[in-house]
Amino acid sequence: MKAKKRLHLGLTYILLIVLSVIWLFPVVWIVLTSLRGEGTAYVSYIMPKGYTLDNYIKLFTSSNFPFGKWFLNTLWVASASCILSTFITVAMAYSLSRLKFKFRNHFLKLALVLNMFPGFMSMISVYYILKALNLTQTHTALILLYASGAALNFYIAKGFFDTIPFSLDESAMIDGASKKDIFFKITLPLSKPIIVYTALLAFMGPWVDFIFAQVILGDAVDKYTVAIGLFSMLHRDVINDWFLSFAAGSVLIAVPITLLFIFMQKYYVEGITGGSVK
Amino acid sequence: MGTPLSTSSKTVLNSLKAGGLDIKLSTLIMGFANFANKQWIKGCLFLSSQILFLIAFFNQIIPSLIGLITLGTKTQGVETQEIDGIKIQVSVEGDNSMLMLIGGLAAVIFCLVFAYIYWCNLKSASTIHQYKTKGQALPSFREDLKSLSNGRFHMTLMTIPLIGLLLFSILPLVYMISLAFTNFDHNHLAPKSLFDWVGIVNFGNVLSGRMAATFFPVLSWTLIWAVFATVTNFFFGIVLALIINTKGLKFKKLWRTVFVITIAVPLFISLLIMRNLLNDAGPLNALLMNWGWINQPIPFLSDPNWAKFTIIMVNMWVGIPYTMLLATGIIMNIPSEQVEAAEIDGANKFQIFRSITFPQILTIMTPSLIQQFIGNINNFNVIYLLTGGGPANSNFYQAGSTDLLVTWLYKLTVAAADYNIASVIGILIFALSATFSLLAYTRSSSYKEGVAK
Numbered sequence: 001m002k003a004k005k006r007l008h009l010g011l012t013y014i015l016l017i018v019l020s021v022i023w024l025f026p027v028v029w030i031v032l033t034s035l036r037g038e039g040t041a042y043v044s045y046i047m048p049k050g051y052t053l054d055n056y057i058k059l060f061t062s063s064n065f066p067f068g069k070w071f072l073n074t075l076w077v078a079s080a081s082c083i084l085s086t087f088i089t090v091a092m093a094y095s096l097s098r099l100k101f102k103f104r105n106h107f108l109k110l111a112l113v114l115n116m117f118p119g120f121m122s123m124i125s126v127y128y129i130l131k132a133l134n135l136t137q138t139h140t141a142l143i144l145l146y147a148s149g150a151a152l153n154f155y156i157a158k159g160f161f162d163t164i165p166f167s168l169d170e171s172a173m174i175d176g177a178s179k180k181d182i183f184f185k186i187t188l189p190l191s192k193p194i195i196v197y198t199a200l201l202a203f204m205g206p207w208v209d210f211i212f213a214q215v216i217l218g219d220a221v222d223k224y225t226v227a228i229g230l231f232s233m234l235h236r237d238v239i240n241d242w243f244l245s246f247a248a249g250s251v252l253i254a255v256p257i258t259l260l261f262i263f264m265q266k267y268y269v270e271g272i273t274g275g276s277v278k
Numbered sequence: 279m280g281t282p283l284s285t286s287s288k289t290v291l292n293s294l295k296a297g298g299l300d301i302k303l304s305t306l307i308m309g310f311a312n313f314a315n316k317q318w319i320k321g322c323l324f325l326s327s328q329i330l331f332l333i334a335f336f337n338q339i340i341p342s343l344i345g346l347i348t349l350g351t352k353t354q355g356v357e358t359q360e361i362d363g364i365k366i367q368v369s370v371e372g373d374n375s376m377l378m379l380i381g382g383l384a385a386v387i388f389c390l391v392f393a394y395i396y397w398c399n400l401k402s403a404s405t406i407h408q409y410k411t412k413g414q415a416l417p418s419f420r421e422d423l424k425s426l427s428n429g430r431f432h433m434t435l436m437t438i439p440l441i442g443l444l445l446f447s448i449l450p451l452v453y454m455i456s457l458a459f460t461n462f463d464h465n466h467l468a469p470k471s472l473f474d475w476v477g478i479v480n481f482g483n484v485l486s487g488r489m490a491a492t493f494f495p496v497l498s499w500t501l502i503w504a505v506f507a508t509v510t511n512f513f514f515g516i517v518l519a520l521i522i523n524t525k526g527l528k529f530k531k532l533w534r535t536v537f538v539i540t541i542a543v544p545l546f547i548s549l550l551i552m553r554n555l556l557n558d559a560g561p562l563n564a565l566l567m568n569w570g571w572i573n574q575p576i577p578f579l580s581d582p583n584w585a586k587f588t589i590i591m592v593n594m595w596v597g598i599p600y601t602m603l604l605a606t607g608i609i610m611n612i613p614s615e616q617v618e619a620a621e622i623d624g625a626n627k628f629q630i631f632r633s634i635t636f637p638q639i640l641t642i643m644t645p646s647l648i649q650q651f652i653g654n655i656n657n658f659n660v661i662y663l664l665t666g667g668g669p670a671n672s673n674f675y676q677a678g679s680t681d682l683l684v685t686w687l688y689k690l691t692v693a694a695a696d697y698n699i700a701s702v703i704g705i706l707i708f709a710l711s712a713t714f715s716l717l718a719y720t721r722s723s724s725y726k727e728g729v730a731k
Contacts, residue, residue: 005526012524019518020536023595026551027543029561042559045568088442091435099432102286114447116711118656118684121704122450124691128380129450148442180427180434208544211658215692227546234550243554250547261542262535 034247041243055248065242067249069222070229073139077225078206081143085150085202090195092150093157094183098169111152119149123215130216137220145212146205160194161187200264204257226253286401293404296411304403308396311403315410319419324399331392339385346382349375349460350472376468379460383452387444458701464694480702489699492674492686499586500682504654507593512647514594515601516639520631522602523609534606537599545596549663552592553579579665582679589680593660604646608639652711658684683707 029046036043037050059067096104126145127136135141164187172182188195206213210227217223224232230249233242293301300314309324350373359368409416417425426434458480466473484493522533540548555562556578563575578588612635620630640647661667667681667689676694677686683703690700 009524009526012521012527016521016533020533023537023540023599026548026555026595027539029555030547030551041554042557042561043564046561046565088439092439095432095435099435101430101432104432112715113712114443114451116652116715117451117708118658118687118704120658121687121701121707122447122454124697125380125450125453126446128376129445132377132380144442145446148439148446151439151443152447178428179431183431183435204544208546210546211688227544231546231550234554246550250551254543254547257544258539258542262538 030247030250033244034251036244036247040240055244056252058245059249059252062245064221065229065233065245066222067226067229067245070224070226071252073223074206074225074227077139077142077146078203080139081146081206082199082203084143084147085153085205086195086199088147088150089154089157089198089202090188090191093154093161094187096154097158097161098164098183098187099179111154115152120211120215123212126212127215137217137223139223141216142206142213142225145216146202146209150202157194157198160191164190197264200260204260207253207257289408290400290404293407294400297403297407301403301407304399308399311406315406315416317402317406317416317419320402320422324395324402327392327395334388339389342378342381342385345373345378346385348378349373349474350378353472354469372469373472374469375460375466375473376462379456380449380453383449383456387449454697454701454704457697458705460698462698463696467695476698480698484699484702484706489675492677493703495674496677496681496683496686499680500655503586503590503657503682504651506590507597507654507657508647508651510590510594511597511601511650512643515598516605516636518598518602519605519609520635523606534602537602540595541599541603545659546663548596549592549660552595553664556588556592580669582669582671585665585669585680589660589664592664593657596660604643605639608642609635612638648714648717652714655682655710655714656684656707657682658688661685662688683710 032046032048034055035051035053036048037052037054038048059065095101096108130136130141130145133141135144168186168190169182172186177185206225206227208227209225210231213225214228214231217225217228221229221232226249230246230253233239233246233249239246294305297311300311304311304324307325308328309321312318312321312324352370352372354372355370356367357370358365406416459475459477460473461476461479462468462473465471483489518537522530527533554560557563558575558577558580562578563572566572567575577584579585616634617630620634625633661680661682662685665678665680667678667685669679671677671679674681676689676696681689684707687700687703687707690696690703
């Protein structure tokens with residue numbers, strides 16, 4: 001019996017090692033590629049023959065693909081939309097979770113319906129509305145767009161607010177606190193985890209979105225965010241020159257986001273299961 | 279609309295009937311009741327909004343609404359004009375149907391907003407009437423403002439988000455939905471030519487006309503993809519979570535982190551990596567050929583059937599860790615007595631999985647499973663970044679072999695400029711998602727509580 005169990009455990013280890021190799025292979029490959037010193041986009045081997053940091057240096061010295069500029073653009077868009085989105089998401093989630101008002105249930109249903117339309121179905125008309133406001137090819141447009149999208153992203157935060165006991169609000173109300181006081185002095189201090197989660201998620205959005213950014217920024221290469229910038233490096237005409245630097249850029253973007261994600265993993269799981277487990 | 283609205287509208291009607299001249303006149307002149315009762319600031323706000331609306335109504339709104347109906351009458355072109363007795367060709371600017379449609383819809387929304395302000399005015403008059411009949415003092419403007427931080431705190435919080443929502447979600451969406459009923463395609467591009475309302479012709483076109491030969495194959499692949507993508511991720515994710523949770527296994531946290539790393543890499547990066555890894559000339563093919571396992575590169579992404587298979591496989595690579603992460607939390611909460619009791623009764627691992635673990639995970643995860651299914655119907659990124667919908671299929675209109683409805687929609691708007699067809703597809707996707715969502719929400723108790731509370 002014990003031998004059988006040990007055999008079983010051994011097989012499990014082997015299986016897990018094989019799976020880990022499959023899962024980590026692409027990640028390792030892109031890191032190796034970013035350090036590869038020779039060749040064009042595709043080579044017929046995995047381990048590079050020579051290692052170099054040139055691909056990283058090239059990212060910050062080229063004027064056709066100004067990665068450093070893109071990085072700063074994205075940082076600015078991400079920071080601004082992070083602040084706005086967090087405010088909007090928390091405000092919506094709090095109102096819909098804790099405050100009682102007449103159209104609340106109607107609004108919840110409306111939000112459900114709105115969420116069911118494919119997001120970029122309205123992309124073209126958003127583009128013309130922004131054009132009418134004279135905002136196309138600007139970062140303001142991107143920030144406004146990401147922030148207004150946050151108005152429908154309240155489910156996870158709402159789930160969190162739902163779990164804070166109402167008795168806290170009630171006792172504060174008996175002591176004469178207004179709803180504003182309750183929001184700022186009682187609920188917000190209790191909600192740090194969800195605020196951190198919302199803010200991080202909003203901050204990460206602009207780094208990985210390329211559909212809306214592409215439509216709004218068009219051919220203004222100077223204003224690109226890293227996602228469209230990296231994507232443009234894979235165009236058929238330039239892929240042979242730029243694939244190695246694409247790999248380098250991907251590594252540079254993926255490392256901080258990976259760290260952020262591992263940091264907020266706990267909130268992520270709670271957010272998703274919190275809504276459904278109850 | 280339910281009872282709260284009808285009761286409040288009844289009170290307003292009653293006050294209007296019973297109230298004095300000041301109350302009745304505020305149906306014509308907004309804010310009249312407020313002025314008559316010395317609520318100067320409120321009265322001014324109501325009156326000025328009415329004046330603004332009336333000016334806008336004659337200058338902007340009426341032309342916009344007419345434009346919404348006609349969608350333009352003058353085509354852009356060249357016209358012969360006589361200037362100072364000389365006949366010359368002058369190019370004239372035509373109507374831009376697209377801007378007229380947006381403008382018209384904006385006018386409708388503006389009217390609705392005004393209607394709401396008008397309703398607030400009536401309610402305010404009715405409140406004044408009630409206070410007066412009860413003989414109470416009217417609340418001052420400052421007190422009204424104060425209620426924004428207490429009784430009406432939701433208004434303070436939600437106004438800005440709602441303006442954003444109206445401008446960047448609802449207006450564009452209504453606009454796109456209306457396009458489904460026009461002939462705005464590559465033959466009727468604004469501002470060069472006009473487009474017009476055509477009724478439900480486009481729906482007929484997609485469901486049984488010349489688009490049907492593309493629509494139904496794409497729809498069926500969308501559904502096949504959504505089912506496979508959801509089921510494989512769900513099932514294998516749970517299996518992986520169970521494997522990692524095997525009793526006596528060491529380094530559990532390490533194994534989990536290995537898989538979490540792949541979630542954390544931004545999706546567009548990992549998918550672009552996969553696309554290059556699986557390219558005909560890519561490293562995976564090179565590796566297999568070096569080992570002598572194959573003679574020719576496997577067309578992972580360039581053969582229709584291979585591509586479909588590869589997409590589902592890559593999606594497993596992307597999605598299994600997510601399910602694993604969620605399922606781990608659930609598995610840890612399953613009471614161990616049940617499993618131990620079953621073991622004592624002689625059940626083997628598979629039986630325990632089938633009758634104890636799996637059903638429990640399934641009940642908890644059903645809502646998120648249906649959400650994932652809907653998400654997969656709309657899974658733009660995986661398809662667009664891996665194959666771009668390709669390989670090309672000459673039987674389809676503007677779609678490749680692996681295009682989902684969403685990616686087809688994207689191509690129809692961005693590449694083909696067939697906005698009307700794209701919009702019909704969008705509405706049909708909505709119908710599809712709505713059906714499955716309805717299933718999800720009627721089945722999940724937490725959403726019922728959330729809405730009913």
